[in-house]
Amino acid sequence: MPLSTIHHTPTPTVADQVFDELQKHILTLELPPSTKISETEVANKMGVSRQPVREAFKRLAKLGFLEIRPQSGTKISLISEESVLRARFIRIALEVHTCQAACDRLTPDGIKQLRDLIELQRAAVSANDRVTFHKLDDEFHQKICVLADVGYVWDLIRDSKAHMDRIRMLSLNETSQRFALEEHIEIVDAIAAQDTEIVAQVVKKHLSRILTLIEEIKATNHSWFTDGQP
Template sequence: MNQTTQAADLSLPIIRQHTQPTVADQVFDVLQQRILTLELPPQTKISETDTAKKMGVSRQPVREAFKRLAKLGFLEIRPQSGTTVSLISEDAVLRARFIRTALEVKTCRTACETYSDADVQVLQTHITEQRAAIAAKDRDRFHALDDHFHSDICNLAGVPFVWEMIQESKAHMDRIRMLSLDTSSQQLALGEHIAIVEAITARSADDAEAAMTRHLSRIVVLVEDVKLQRHSFFQDTDA
């Protein structure tokens, strides 16, 4: 008699998929945005209890959101001294830039080989939306559209995991971008995005690689500019 259990014999529960964001997701999104916009600047103390009370939720989803923010580098959780918004790490910014350049340059080359005309049109739509955000002087929307543009380059190239990897390392880079995101820098970023799209549209892998490299290299200059204005927001590199 065969005693081996077959997969078909197992009784498993039906998993209900929830398309709406969880409470923890919503807490995470709100706090991340407040940190990016400096409503919660570096070294601000923040507590689970106070946050839960202000947002009208229990501590559990707040705790989950705090852990996610800490993993991404936005918060420092110290059991003995509490939780604070992290200082910006210049080293972390440059590491993120290295990772992004390596991954996104390869993704651009892949896009030149695999994109359909419909995929290119998606990127053209991003350019139109970014222009509208600049015209409306909506800095937060431009930042969100910037991220969406880069994520779609990865998604449409069939490598969505690339953007997932990038997100794990770019928290400090995001704050530099927000601190430097005035109308002039938005126009510059838009021009760089246009160059990337034009290269992908022409299926020129070398031009796409060069355009993406130039675009991501600008963060080095932005770090120095922001440090001059907001030095107290940065970790002491000599520490």
């Protein structure tokens, strides 16, 4: 029996949109750790009912970004050092293999696309625009996944790296941006040279810098951290 193919484009639900908006504000520290937040307040500000907000809260709590306590209210979770280190481990494993695959699969045009992104990053560093640099940083790593024909891996990386993002936003000054930019250049150079060993070394170095950053940031923002899981 011949049947026509139905092309379905999923539309984000209201709960999805509330989740995305809240997570963005949490990861960029516009909602810093320990900030109290309520379903009613969020629902009123976003012009939605409390049900999608409640669903978004549950998802954020499951990921470790919210603490929901009926007696004392809901607040943004502290930054979990353990969760950051787990995210780093997962991300290194995924990105090393992704970049090694890119060594075999990227075309000259793909290399050019990565170098174009690096030039945009260079401009953001010169302007000390950390928000734009953070966005371009993510685009760079996502682009490698797509060009290596493993775009689905970015979904896994994005979910696992969320706990690293708050550290990244706290640490993104002009110096750290320049370090990241130089390491991005090294990654592209290694991919262009099809050197799988060097690219693995550079990716590990690039994603391990957060170990030093955690200690530096804890020294001045110690009240935002917890050693255990949220």
